[in-house]
Amino acid sequence: MALFRKQTPQRRTNVAVKADYGDYKADLQKDFNFRCGYCDDLDNYQNAFYEIDHFVPHAYCKVLQKNSYSNLVYTCRHCNNAKSDKFPTKDETIHHDGTIGFIDPCHADYANQLERERGKIIPITPLGVYMWREMKLYFLRHELVHTLERLDTNIRALRNLNFPDGHIAKAILLQLYEKAWEIREQLRQM
Ligand SMILES: [Zn+2]
Structure with missing residues (x-):
């Protein structure tokens, strides 16, 4: 916890x-x-x-x-x-x-x-x-907002590191973007 x-x-x-x-x-x-x-x-x-x-x-x-x-x-x-x-x-x-x-x-x-x-x-x-x-x-929305905030923090940290194309971190970054986008959509529809 x-x-x-x-x-x-x-x-x-x-x-x-x-x-x-x-x-x-x-x-x-x-x-x-x-x-x-x-x-x-x-x-x-x-x-x-x-x-x-x-x-x-x-x-x-x-x-x-x-x-x-x-x-x-x-x-x-x-x-x-x-x-x-x-x-x-x-x-x-x-x-x-x-x-x-x-x-x-x-x-x-x-x-x-x-x-x-x-x-x-x-x-x-x-x-x-x-x-x-x-x-x-x-309410589910509290869990979603909290998760989205954490994802956004991780996305910002990774993006600032400026990895070269093809680096594994780029693939992880893309996954985080997708997950954050999914949660934003879910929140938008609530
Ligand atoms: Zn509240």
């Missing part, structure tokens, strides 16, 4: 206050390293489908405002739709009871609930199972 993610997203504390939470999208994109806070999918592959989630849904907020930056998560449409207004503790100060509920993805502990198996997200704690089920982290 591999680590769920390489980097913990971090919200800056000095972002200028904006009245409409929708105006924070570019700030959030940067702070979340261009990835969905929940599934860690890079936004490069379907940029148009990234949104802003209120970690504690507005209905349960007493102190937090709709535009409180500390409560916003850069998220793919799929995780945002699946999480929706779920927040079982119904309390903005208590996020989970150790088994049921959610962890803010900007906490390092979020990644301790999940791992990767060939790109697939695997829950490894009861709380991980809860989040995985409720946010549908079992």
Whole structure:
């Protein structure tokens, strides 16, 4: 098994206050390293489908405002739709009871609930199972995006080495291109 993610997203504390939470999208994109806070999918592959989630849904907020930056998560449409207004503790100060509920993805502990198996997200704690089920982290697309990112990294590394024609690495490169193209097509049709 591999680590769920390489980097913990971090919200800056000095972002200028904006009245409409929708105006924070570019700030959030940067702070979340261009990835969905929940599934860690890079936004490069379907940029148009990234949104802003209120970690504690507005209905349960007493102190937090709709535009409180500390409560916003850069998220793919799929995780945002699946999480929706779920927040079982119904309390903005208590996020989970150790088994049921959610962890803010900007906490390092979020990644301790999940791992990767060939790109697939695997829950490894009861709380991980809860989040995985409720946010549908079992969707095939997360495995595909993760695999595609790894393929692209390998393609770039090989291409930069500039092997002469006929070198075995050229054949491997071609295979990687084909596999990446296949996955892109699969994602496009989802
Ligand atoms: Zn996501």
